[in-house]
């Protein structure tokens with residue numbers, strides 16, 4: 622059952638990715654949600670419609686939580702209110718700002734939980750055609766080849782990534798002092814702009830670690846499984862096991878985890 626769910630999800634992410642790729646040129650109307658950095662396009666909505674209708678067809682008894690349908694509610698409460706069994710947590714385009722600006726770094730992110738526990742993660746970048754996937758207990762893969770986190774043992778050797786969230790546009794961002802502290806302390810720092818892919822890049826050993834405030838369940842549900850299956854550690858900002866209702870996420874190759882948590886607090 623679970624292996625076939627994984628295969629279904631991989632095909633679904635590729636299908637939605639093909640739709641996004643085809644409609645990339647038009648990009649279309651950009652709608653502002655809460656502020657100038659919080660955006661949605663017609664293509665986000667079309668990708669979501671495609672994914673949700675395929676799931677409803679194939680698995681009518683599974684629940685779905687998806688950004689453009691459920692984003693008006695409190696996403697943490699929405700997740701908590703869902704029942705047992707299989708549930709799908711979807712970001713139809715993660716990295717919408719990159720998509721809008723034509724920066725080829727965005728993805729379809731589809732996570733599946735069973736009894737609210739993360740089980741499957743699939744993240745697909747339609748432009749690079751990289752498909753990251755994992756099923757709990759069965760390892761993490763990039764286009765069918767096993768991936769593992771990197772070997773750096775200290776923050777000094779680490780390539781890290783982080784990002785701003787919408788609230789950072791309204792008040793002094795706590796990310797700035799963190800970034801300031803990292804300068805000269807880590808190898809270097811990136812803000813790449815798609816949480817799901819940032820997590821997958823930790824899983825693939827391209828980044829040593831990543832932290833971000835203000836993520837929603839659909840940003841992390843898929844990447845979380847992929848990082849853990851690749852040997853990484855995913856916690857909240859205090860180093861407690863990450864679940865899907867925490868505000869801050871920290872994901873690393875495990876080696877630098879405690880050091881990163883200490884530095885970002």
Ligand code: 2AM
Pocket residue numbers: 658659660712714715716717718783784785786787788814815816817835836837840
């Ligand atoms: P999105 O593109 O699906 O909105 C950018 O650093 C990352 O944070 C993206 O993965 C983005 O997802 C996510 N993010 C989550 N909430 C956000 C918000 N309110 N505003 C901007 N980016 C947000």
Ligand code: CA
Pocket residue numbers: 659660688717
């Ligand atoms: Ca969004």
Ligand code: CA
Pocket residue numbers: 712714715716816839840
């Ligand atoms: Ca997102």
Ligand code: CA
Pocket residue numbers: 665688712713714715716717
């Ligand atoms: Ca999105």
